[in-house]
Amino acid sequence: MAQLLEFTVGGLLDHIAARYPDNDALVYVDRGLRYSYRQFNEVCRKVAKGLLRLGVKKGDHVAIWAYNVPEWVVLQFATAKIGAVLVTVNTNYKSAELEYILNQSDSSTLFLVKSFKDTDYVATVNEVVPELAGSEAGALSSAKLPFLRNVVFIGSETPAGMLNFEAIAAMGEHVSDDELAAVEGTLDRHDVINMQYTSGTTGFPKGVMLTHSNIVNNGFNIGECMKFTEKDRLCIPVPFFHCFGCVLAVMACVTHGTTMVPVEIFDPLAVLRTIEKERCTAVHGVPTMFIAELEHPDFPKFDLTSLRTGIMAGSNCPIEVMKKVISQMHASEITIAYGQTESSPVITQTRTDDAIELRVATVGRALPDVEVKIVDIETGAELPPGKQGELCTRGYLVMKGYYKMPEETARAIDADGWLHTGDLAVMDENGYCKITGRIKNMIIRGGENVYPREIEEFLYTHPKISDVQIYGVPDRKYGEQVMAAVILKKGEIMTEEDVRNFCRGKIANYKIPKYVKFVDSYPMTASGKIQKFKLREMAIKELGLEGPGETA
Structure with missing residues (x-):
C-alpha cells in the first residue's frame, strides 16, 4: 500500500x-x-x-x-x-x-x-x-x-x-x-x-x-x-x-x-473558449455538459488539441459521447469516476490507459489504498466476481459520519468500517466495477442526486394532498426525470401545474416533478409495501418514454 x-x-x-x-x-x-x-x-x-x-x-x-x-x-x-x-x-x-x-x-x-x-x-x-x-x-x-x-x-x-x-x-x-x-x-x-x-x-x-x-x-x-x-x-x-x-x-x-x-456558471461556449484560451489539458463534466459542448454550433471553431484527460461522472456515460470526447475533443485519456459524498467522494476510477470498452462499460477499479467488495443484499456475505450485490468500500476515504445523526451513520458504516453505498454492482476478476442499479430509490437527473423522500415530505405539507410517491422515469437528455403520483384528499381538485407551482421557490428546480399523475391508489406488495418500480413501468408505457433506463 x-x-x-x-x-x-x-x-x-x-x-x-x-x-x-x-x-x-x-x-x-x-x-x-x-x-x-x-x-x-x-x-x-x-x-x-x-x-x-x-x-x-x-x-x-x-x-x-x-x-x-x-x-x-x-x-x-x-x-x-x-x-x-x-x-x-x-x-x-x-x-x-x-x-x-x-x-x-x-x-x-x-x-x-x-x-x-x-x-x-x-x-x-x-x-x-x-x-x-x-x-x-x-x-x-x-x-x-x-x-x-x-x-x-x-x-x-x-x-x-x-x-x-x-x-x-x-x-x-x-x-x-x-x-x-x-x-x-x-x-x-x-x-x-x-x-x-x-x-x-x-x-x-x-x-x-x-x-x-x-x-x-x-x-x-x-x-x-x-x-x-x-x-x-x-x-x-x-x-x-x-x-x-x-x-x-x-x-x-x-x-x-x-x-x-x-x-x-456552466455554459458550453464559455467552456470551449476557456479550454482554447488557456490551453487546458483536462476538463471535467457530467455527460450532459459534454453533450452540450459537442453539440454547440460553434464547436468546430475551437482548437481543443491541448486536451488530454479529465473526468466524466455523475451518471451513465453513453458510448457515443465517450467516443466523440476522445476523437473530437482530443481527450484521449478521459476517465470515468464513481463514488458518493460519503466516500470523499471517489471509490473507483478508470485509468488513462484503460481500453475504451472499460471506460464506458465500467466505472473503473478501486483507487489506491481503497478496499471494495460486493456483498449479498440479504446475507451481507462477500460475493465472487460476476455476481450482483451491494458495493461496499473501506479505507481512508470513508466519512467521519453524518453531523448529529449517529443512527444514520451506524446504518451507513458497519462495525468493521465498511461504508454501504446502497448501489448495486458487479465486479469482474480484475476489480473493474459495473453499477447495475440502486437498492434505494434515488433519482439521478443530469448528475444531481434527487431523493424521493425529501420531495414527498415537502409535498405532504400541501393541504389538498393525501399521499404522494416520487420516482424516476427515463429521459434522453437528463438520464432521469422526476415524476409524482398524487392521491388527493376527498373532494379536492388540483392540476399538474398546481403541484409544480407549490414547489417553485421552495425546493430546487431540478427536484420539481416534470410529470404529475393523479391516482386513487398505488400498486402494493402482499405486505402493503408500495411498488415504485411498477409505478415507473406504468408511466413509461403511458407516457411513451424511451430512454437509457436506470442510470448509475
Whole structure:
C-alpha cells in the first residue's frame, strides 16, 4: 500500500506553494484574474487571518452559498487553515432548503453572492432571517437560527446587515503570522474540515463530515489516475459546492501543482473558449455538459488539441459521447469516476490507459489504498466476481459520519468500517466495477442526486394532498426525470401545474416533478409495501418514454 499524505488542507497548500511558487494556481479567463501558487497561498492566509479577527474559531461552521467565484476556492483553503468547517450549500437551493441546512449545520457564518439563475439569494436570506436587514453587521441575532452571527456578501454594494468579503480580507492585516501559526499548530488531519449535504431516505438532507485526510488523499489519488503534473491545466465547469468541484477538481489540482481554470456558471461556449484560451489539458463534466459542448454550433471553431484527460461522472456515460470526447475533443485519456459524498467522494476510477470498452462499460477499479467488495443484499456475505450485490468500500476515504445523526451513520458504516453505498454492482476478476442499479430509490437527473423522500415530505405539507410517491422515469437528455403520483384528499381538485407551482421557490428546480399523475391508489406488495418500480413501468408505457433506463 502506498503511503498516505499526512497534510492538512492548509498545510498541503503551503507545501505546494513552496514547491511550485510561480506556477499558475487559479485562472479566471473572463475576469482576467491569475494567481500563482505563491499569490494564491498569500490570499488564503490573509482571509484565514480575517476570519480569526471576525471571531471564527477552530471547529466553527462556515457556510458558502455561491457559484464558482474565486472567493469560493479561497474560502476552501482559508477556512481549512484555521480549522473551521466549510459547509457547502447547493446553488439551486431555495428558502426551505437553505433554512434547514443553516439550522441543521449550526453555521455561525454564511458567505453568499447576490443571485444565481432565477434565485435572488439576498431576498431569500432576508426571508429566512428577517432580523438581518435591521441588525448590525457581524452581530446578528436570529430567532430561527440561533448559531448564525455573520452574513458576508461576495460582490459590490453590500446589502443591509451584511459584512463584505473584501472587509474580511482587510481585517486579516491586524492578525500576525504567529497567531495564524498557533492555530494551525493545533490542527489534526483527522479533524472534520468539510461538510456537504446529501439527501437521504429519511427525507432530510444529512451533513456528510469529511476530514482533511479524506479529501487530500482522495484528491491526490484522483489526480494520479489522470497522471496530473504541475504542467496540467484543468478547466472546471462543475460546481464547487459538490464533491465533483471541490475534490475531483480543486484537490486533484492542488495536490499536484496543477492549474485550476474555473468556469463560473456552466455554459458550453464559455467552456470551449476557456479550454482554447488557456490551453487546458483536462476538463471535467457530467455527460450532459459534454453533450452540450459537442453539440454547440460553434464547436468546430475551437482548437481543443491541448486536451488530454479529465473526468466524466455523475451518471451513465453513453458510448457515443465517450467516443466523440476522445476523437473530437482530443481527450484521449478521459476517465470515468464513481463514488458518493460519503466516500470523499471517489471509490473507483478508470485509468488513462484503460481500453475504451472499460471506460464506458465500467466505472473503473478501486483507487489506491481503497478496499471494495460486493456483498449479498440479504446475507451481507462477500460475493465472487460476476455476481450482483451491494458495493461496499473501506479505507481512508470513508466519512467521519453524518453531523448529529449517529443512527444514520451506524446504518451507513458497519462495525468493521465498511461504508454501504446502497448501489448495486458487479465486479469482474480484475476489480473493474459495473453499477447495475440502486437498492434505494434515488433519482439521478443530469448528475444531481434527487431523493424521493425529501420531495414527498415537502409535498405532504400541501393541504389538498393525501399521499404522494416520487420516482424516476427515463429521459434522453437528463438520464432521469422526476415524476409524482398524487392521491388527493376527498373532494379536492388540483392540476399538474398546481403541484409544480407549490414547489417553485421552495425546493430546487431540478427536484420539481416534470410529470404529475393523479391516482386513487398505488400498486402494493402482499405486505402493503408500495411498488415504485411498477409505478415507473406504468408511466413509461403511458407516457411513451424511451430512454437509457436506470442510470448509475
